[in-house]
Amino acid sequence: MADRRRGHHPVTDGGHRQPEAPDKPIPVIRDREMSKILGGCTGRGFLASRDRAIIRLLADTGVRRSQIAGLDVDDVDLAYDFIRVTGKGGHVRTVPFGAKTGKGRLSPVALGHMLTRRGAAVGIEGLHTHQFRHTFAHTFRKLGGNDSDLKRLGGWKSDAMLERYGRSAADERAREAHRRLAIGDRY
Template sequence: MSARASALTSLLSSWELSLRAANRSERTIEAYRLAVRQLAEYLDDPDATEVGRADIEAFLAHVLSNRSPATARQRYLSLGVFFRWLVEEEEIDASPMAKVKAPHVPEQPVPVVSDDHFAALLKACQGKQFPERRDTAILRLFYDTGSRLGEVAGLELDHLDLTDRVVHVLGKGKRGRSTPFGIKTAQALDRYLRARARHKAADTPWLWLGDRGPMTPSGISQMLKRRCAEAGIEPLNPHRFRHTFAHQWLANGGQEQDLMRLAGWRSPQMLSRYGASAADERARDAYRNRSPGDKF
């Protein structure tokens, strides 16, 4: 029996073409597809015209019973994009998402990397051997730029400018940006590059090398987990460095618009999300400098 022409799963390949034409990232496309596949499985792959508001709300309730509110919200946003596309393509008359409310996600600020923990990480990487030089450079680049894991892992040699102390990264939506870094990070990168020149895979364009060639995002995450264990601290997700960068920028009086450009954000909403990591600490520090009662 042939697949029904308007079944949800039968429309995925056409939708993916549209997403690629819009220059969506592979990670975004996969997240979108996952949401539709899960909805199709939950509803037994109905025709697109048969999906109603109640079906969407029941699916989101199902997701909430098994996963986090943040996951449910991501499924909601992905399905919104899918059904808007179906309306634009005239596969359906109206989106069943029109009056569905987004799942509420309680604010859970991500803790930042403390000075003591970062110092412990650097101490765990002390040494002059290739892995120590490489890992120190990676950690300092994370801490100094707030770049995403995929951005750091995807770096090539010619993306690095030690003279101007700038790294050129490719962010979400394949949007490039230039991010500056400090002198100590430049020194760590210089030391790594000299060690890298003697590596058996030195002729590859990729910046970070492991025993078997270029390091993947998974390889960098595993390195960080291993270094955390050696430093005697809790395992850190690479993304925590991004929250730390945003917090430190704002705590030191940096401008929000500058932070948006450095971090590669287009929506001001990202400022509140990332700035919330240590907002209470910044508020207390601001109060200490402006205590109302101290003037009496």
């Protein structure tokens, strides 16, 4: 029987430790909520610009909090719109971002506080960085991205991680796919 203590990770067949899936799926951030969060970062001041850039980067890439906080100026390539992040195990990868996404840097703790504050200011309590990772995976799949690309962009080695990050809104995507395919309407 697996040890269920906090922080214990079972070993998979490949010898890599995989985190156990949480009992309760992490909710994704809905489009209207994302608009409210970004709308709460209005203004031309440094804090508003920095926070808006970081929130866009989280939403656009799905990278981890520590990866955002660990970015150096040299890790951001604005000419080709990508960031270079170091994942678990020291694996370096490049992650693309969209044209509206900017740059910013905070400590992991300060980043968490900023998101909690920005979420609360627009009526979204308990907003945290990992929701952006789950939201990125959900939105990528919802818009037709394939699992192989998502796995690579997310820095995941196992299909179990795809399942974990897709679980919270999988039923919604399945219903939308069913409506889009309209199988019964073919007959």
